[in-house]
Structure formats: C-alpha cells, structure tokens
Amino acid sequence: MASYGVFLNLTGRRCLVVGGGPVAERKITGLLDCAGEVTVVSPAVTDVIAALAESGRLKWEKRAYRTGDAASFFLVMAATDSRELNAEVYAEAERAGRLCNVVNDQSLGNFTVPAVVRRGRLQVAVSTGGASPAVAKRIRRELEEHFGGEYAAFLDQMAEIRHDLLGTVRDEKRRTKILQRLAESELLTLLREGREEEARRLVADCIGGQET
Numbered sequence: 389m390a391s392y393g394v395f396l397n398l399t400g401r402r403c404l405v406v407g408g409g410p411v412a413e414r415k416i417t418g419l420l421d422c423a424g425e426v427t428v429v430s431p432a433v434t435d436v437i438a439a440l441a442e443s444g445r446l447k448w449e450k451r452a453y454r455t456g457d458a459a460s461f462f463l464v465m466a467a468t469d470s471r472e473l474n475a476e477v478y479a480e481a482e483r484a485g486r487l488c489n490v491v492n493d494q495s496l497g498n499f500t501v502p503a504v505v506r507r508g509r510l511q512v513a514v515s516t517g518g519a520s521p522a523v524a525k526r527i528r529r530e531l532e533e534h535f536g537g538e539y540a541a542f543l544d545q546m547a548e549i550r551h552d553l554l555g556t557v558r559d560e561k562r563r564t565k566i567l568q569r570l571a572e573s574e575l576l577t578l579l580r581e582g583r584e585e586e587a588r589r590l591v592a593d594c595i596g597g598q599e600t
C-alpha cells in the first residue's frame with residue numbers, strides 16, 4: 389500500500405530524537421531546518437549535535453532513553469542502533485498517538501523521511517517506499533540538476549502576483565486563467581536567464597487589464 393505524503397508544519401512543535409549518531413544527526417538537521425523544537429536523548433552524540441546543543445539550538449539530555457519519554461512529544465524519531473529500543477520507543481509513541489519514525493526497521497514507525505530538494509518555497513520530496521534509500525538519494529540529486537535556484541525567484545513572484553490577484557480580480561475563473569498562463573509562460577526562463585525587464589513586461593501583459 390502506498391504511503392500518504394504530507395508536509396508537516398513543525399514550527400514550535402516539540403520533537404524528540406532518541407539516539408545521537410550520524411543518522412540521528414541527519415534527521416535532527418531536517419527538523420531544525422523546519423523550525424522544530426528538538427530534544428535529543430542519548431548518552432553520546434556526534435560533534436555536530438553537541439555543537440548545536442552548546443549553541444542552544446536544541447536540548448540534549450545526556451542519558452539513556454527512559455520509559456515514558458516519547459509520550460509527550462508531537463513527533464518522535466527512534467534513531468538508535470538498537471532494534472529493541474527503537475521498537476519500544478515506537479510502541480510508546482504509537483500508544484500515545486504520536487508521529488514516529490524508526491530508522492532501522494522498515495516494518496515499524498508510522499512515517500518515513502523522504503529525500504528532499506528545496507528551492508525557496510519549492511519542496512520536492514522523494515520516497516521509494518523503503519525499497520532503496522540510496523536510489524531516493526540518487527533521484528534527489530537528479531532533481532537538483534533540473535530544479536535550479538530560479539524556481540525560488542519564480543515562486544516568490546507567483547506568490548506575490550497570486551496574493552495581489554486575490555484582492556483585485558474577483559472572478560475566480562479569470563484569476564485561475566491568468567495564474568495558469570503565468571505558470572506555463574516563459575517567466576521561468578526569463579528569470580533563469582536574468583532577463584528581468586522582459587520578465588516584468590511579461591507579467592504586466594498577462595495581468596494587464598484584468599482588474600474588475
């Protein structure tokens with residue numbers, strides 16, 4: 389059965405990472421990039437995690453996992469090298485109705501972490517359904533070639549235009565038509581090639597005379 393893909397809003401949400409090795413480090417970086425409030429429970433951690441704790445970007449509890457730790461968090465990562473412990477963390481999280489990822493047992497956990505390409509507001513997430521994380525990484529790299537930095541500028545412009553049109557063009561069908569035309573237009577190419585004056589003209593042509 390396919391997994392249901394979603395994008396979580398983690399701003400200010402408490403996230404627990406159990407374990408402090410390289411895999412935990414990768415998951416932690418992803419959570420911090422999305423403004424999660426991270427607590428790490430682990431007797432030992434990587435230098436990067438220790439530095440993040442030192443600078444106050446996360447909370448490190450330097451100890452082994454204790455029964456009950458998982459229940460009060462929004463999201464839990466079971467990222468130790470012990471299958472038994474990760475299974476116990478998952479069981480507790482699941483009982484408390486929490487989101488829980490297990491890094492070393494595909495049959496456990498209620499979500500997996502995708503490989504992600506980010507360009508400003510664009511995110512492309514890749515899952516292979518656990519078949520091959522190495523292939524997910526390869527596909528992420530291929531997508532990075534295709535989706536360059538111009539997508540960040542493109543989406544910033546589209547968001548601004550869309551916001552304006554929501555206020556100025558009341559007819560939904562006309563709004564949709566303008567936005568679809570812009571999305572399919574040469575705007576992206578013009579931004580990629582730094583042809584800003586032409587980009588401005590194209591936008592003006594697309595939306596000009598549409599206010600009602």
Ligand SMILES: C[C@@]1(CC(=O)O)c2cc3[nH]c(cc4nc(cc5[nH]c(cc(n2)[C@H]1CCC(=O)O)[C@@](C)(CC(=O)O)[C@@H]5CCC(=O)O)C(CC(=O)O)=C4CCC(=O)O)c(CCC(=O)O)c3CC(=O)O
Pocket residue numbers: 414415418489490491492493494495499500501502503504514515516517518519520521522523524525528
């Ligand atoms: C199920 C899942 C659960 C989860 O962690 O969420 C999972 C599980 C496991 N990964 C393992 C191994 C590796 N994982 C990576 C890398 C990534 N793993 C990620 C996600 C996921 N890994 C979820 C499924 C994703 C999907 O559906 O595709 C990525 C995409 C996201 C991230 O972690 O940030 C990130 C790439 C990020 C990027 O680069 O963009 C590499 C490559 C490398 O390290 O270079 C290897 C070695 C090569 C290989 O095995 O393919 C092992 C076996 C360990 C062992 O051998 O014992 C297990 C355990 C098992 O399979 O049961």
Ligand SMILES: NC(=O)C1=CN([C@@H]2O[C@H](COP(=O)(O)OP(=O)(O)OC[C@H]3O[C@@H](n4cnc5c(N)ncnc54)[C@H](O)[C@@H]3O)[C@@H](O)[C@H]2O)C=CC1
Pocket residue numbers: 406407408409410411412429430431432433434451452453467468469470473490491492521
């Ligand atoms: N899902 C993924 O993306 C991947 C998963 N893996 C698997 O993930 C697991 C973890 O990998 P690494 O980080 O490289 O392992 P590691 O052995 O470097 O780190 C394990 C961490 O767990 C901590 N730990 C051990 N007992 C603990 C306890 N009782 N309470 C809290 N923390 C405890 C250790 O202090 C250590 O920081 C391995 O089993 C590996 O096979 C490996 C590659 C990718």
